[in-house]
Amino acid sequence: xxxxxxxxxxxxxxxxxxxxxxxxxxxxxxxxxxxxxxxxxxxxxxxxxxxxxxxxxxxxxxxxxxxxxxxxxxxxxxxxxxxxxxxxxxxxxxxxxxxxxxxxxxxxxxxxxxxxxxxxxxxxxxxxxxxxxxxxxxxxxxxxxxxxxxxxxxxxxxxxxxxxxxxxxxxxxxxxxxxxxxxxxxxxxxxxxxxxxxxxxxxxxxxxxxxxxxxxxxxxxxxxxxxxxxxxxxxxxxxxxxxxxxxxxxxxxxxxxxxxxxxxxxxxxxxxxxxxxxxxxxxxxxxxxxxxxxxxxxxxxxxxxxxxxxxxxxxxxxxxxxxxxxxxxxxxxxxxxxxxxxxxxxxxxxxxxxxxxxxxxxxxxxxxxxxxxxxxxxxxxxxxxxxxxxxxxxxxxxxxxxxxxxxxxxxxxxxxxxxxxxxxxxxxxxxxxxxxxxxxxxxxxxxxxxxxxxxxx
Numbered sequence: 001x002x003x004x005x006x007x008x009x010x011x012x013x014x015x016x017x018x019x020x021x022x023x024x025x026x027x028x029x030x031x032x033x034x035x036x037x038x039x040x041x042x043x044x045x046x047x048x049x050x051x052x053x054x055x056x057x058x059x060x061x062x063x064x065x066x067x068x069x070x071x072x073x074x075x076x077x078x079x080x081x082x083x084x085x086x087x088x089x090x091x092x093x094x095x096x097x098x099x100x101x102x103x104x105x106x107x108x109x110x111x112x113x114x115x116x117x118x119x120x121x122x123x124x125x126x127x128x129x130x131x132x133x134x135x136x137x138x139x140x141x142x143x144x145x146x147x148x149x150x151x152x153x154x155x156x157x158x159x160x161x162x163x164x165x166x167x168x169x170x171x172x173x174x175x176x177x178x179x180x181x182x183x184x185x186x187x188x189x190x191x192x193x194x195x196x197x198x199x200x201x202x203x204x205x206x207x208x209x210x211x212x213x214x215x216x217x218x219x220x221x222x223x224x225x226x227x228x229x230x231x232x233x234x235x236x237x238x239x240x241x242x243x244x245x246x247x248x249x250x251x252x253x254x255x256x257x258x259x260x261x262x263x264x265x266x267x268x269x270x271x272x273x274x275x276x277x278x279x280x281x282x283x284x285x286x287x288x289x290x291x292x293x294x295x296x297x298x299x300x301x302x303x304x305x306x307x308x309x310x311x312x313x314x315x316x317x318x319x320x321x322x323x324x325x326x327x328x329x330x331x332x333x334x335x336x337x338x339x340x341x342x343x344x345x346x347x348x349x350x351x352x353x354x355x356x357x358x359x360x361x362x363x364x365x366x367x368x369x370x371x372x373x374x375x376x377x378x379x380x381x382x383x384x385x386x387x388x389x390x391x392x393x394x395x396x397x398x399x400x401x402x403x404x405x406x407x408x409x410x411x412x413x414x415x416x417x418x419x420x421x422x423x424x425x426x427x428x429x430x431x432x433x434x435x436x437x438x439x440x441x442x443x444x445x446x447x448x449x450x451x452x453x454x455x456x457x
Contacts, residue, residue, distance in 0.1 A: 002412045003251070004251065010386070011125050013122045014152045014157075015119050015150070016117040016128065017115065018114070018148050020115060021113075021143060022113045025109055028105060028106070029103060032103045032106070034102065035091065037201070038100065039203060040203035041210065041351070041352035042312050042351070043093060043139070043203060046165045047094070047100055048095070051094075051095045051139075056395065057392075058133065058135075058392050059163075059392050059395075060137035060391075061161065061167055061171075061392070062390040062392070063159075063160055063175055063389055064157060064386070064390065065180050065386075067158055067179075070155040070156035070187075072151075074183060075158065075183075078182050078183040080112050081186065084107035084193060087198040088309070089143050089310065091200050092142045125150065134392070139163050144163040160179075165312060166199075168300070169371070169389075170301075170376075171309075171311065173371060173373075173376050173379075174377060176382060177382075180385055196309040198311075199306075199311020199312065206350060219348060219349050220354070222317065222343040224358065231363070232295070232365050233366075234365050236426070238429075239423050241365075241398050242420065243363070243398050245418065248419050249417060251416050252417050253415075254413045254414075254435075256410070257411050257438045261438060261439070261442050275337070276372055276406065277406075278336050278340055279333055282321070282332045283333070283434060284404060286321075290327075291321075293366060295364050296318075297314055297367060297368065298316065300313035315348070319340060323335055351364075363398070364399050366399075367400070367402070371404070371405045373407040379407075382407075400418055401415070402415045402416075
């Protein structure tokens with residue numbers, strides 16, 4: 001499951017159904033009392049970006065998954081149970097006289113109604129999904145998401161998309177297996193309703209902790225170092241990306257290596273205790289250049305109890321790596337582990353809070369997300385169920401977001417690239433170096449032997 005656009009994904013045509021929250025559910029939402037739990041820092045910012053759902057862009061994130069043997073009834077029951085399970089999907093935010101208000105729908109008040117839209121071929125479906133997701137995935141909409149199912153010979157393919165205000169990358173990757181498993185349980189009449197730990201509670205805690213965080217907090221140390229020039233470091237000059245520029249973007253995919261080569265590389269370093277994610281991060285940073293800077297995306301869940309919860313948990317931490325010319329890949333990996341151990345605690349501070357405490361404008365530039373599929377529940381079903389992660393459009397900016405995906409079939413890099421002069425050639429060069437480093441590291445005539453001075457910093 002490499003992030004892609006709707007147009008570049010594999011869509012199957014068929015009879016299409018749109019799923020809407022029932023009128024009775026909307027009435028119950030209207031009557032729900034105000035929920036005193038505040039929005040998170042990220043949610044607060046998102047509300048002000050698009051307070052009335054009229055912004056030109058809808059930066060949604062979505063997924064597609066086949067539900068084998070599904071009927072319209074089982075799809076309805078699955079979606080109803082899943083929304084009931086996740087409070088974040090039932091908790092609406094809006095601005096009233098500039099102040100955020102929250103109303104949360106009770107689980108038992110959730111009901112969905114189908115709206116048959118008739119047969120669509122793949123091109124027509126792509127256009128329909130683009131329109132639906134653009135209109136429905138807005139931070140103040142109830143709910144801030146959209147569901148469309150397509151009846152095929154194998155079952156119903158569910159397409160779902162969500163505004164970032166209530167969803168993040170790990171929510172999407174985890175939801176594929178969870179929704180498919182939930183449907184299987186419903187079909188076999190073994191489903192028992194339960195409620196995952198709530199992101200809304202985490203948001204409330206985040207705001208409370210942030211209110212007592214001072215400028216002396218040691219977790220601000222990595223941020224101060226990262227912001228030494230008064231801003232987030234830009235993409236390398238060779239990219240042609242001006243940090244003050246406003247560029248359209250294109251989602252570009254590069255396949256780095258196959259699964260066998262990736263396994264050979266990872267096993268050697270794992271024998272010494274190097275984390276797989278940091279191994280691949282360090283090699284990518286080495287390919288970017290001798291001085292590489294990125295905001296590292298983190299899953300943001302407070303504990304494993306929240307791993308199947310959906311919400312905007314994700315945070316970022318600053319990561320800078322600078323090694324002299326001639327440094328080996330091993331040097332980069334060791335330095336990556338050291339630098340990340342120093343910086344990782346900074347991810348607990350939301351970007352909006354960091355900006356307030358340090359009084360420095362924070363416009364993300366290079367953002368790196370690592371997806372190790374083997375660590376996500378249900379990843380074994382991604383390929384059999386034809387699953388996909390889809391991304392919506394984003395407003396013009398200089399932000400370059402990279403998703404490094406590690407799957408059994410190989411390692412790929414998907415990049416939402418600002419279309420500056422020279423940026424595509426720069427990215428091609430980075431990925432060529434990345435692949436060449438991996439090839440060099442795995443093509444040796446001798447078995448990998450741990451270095452005698454292999455102690456981690």
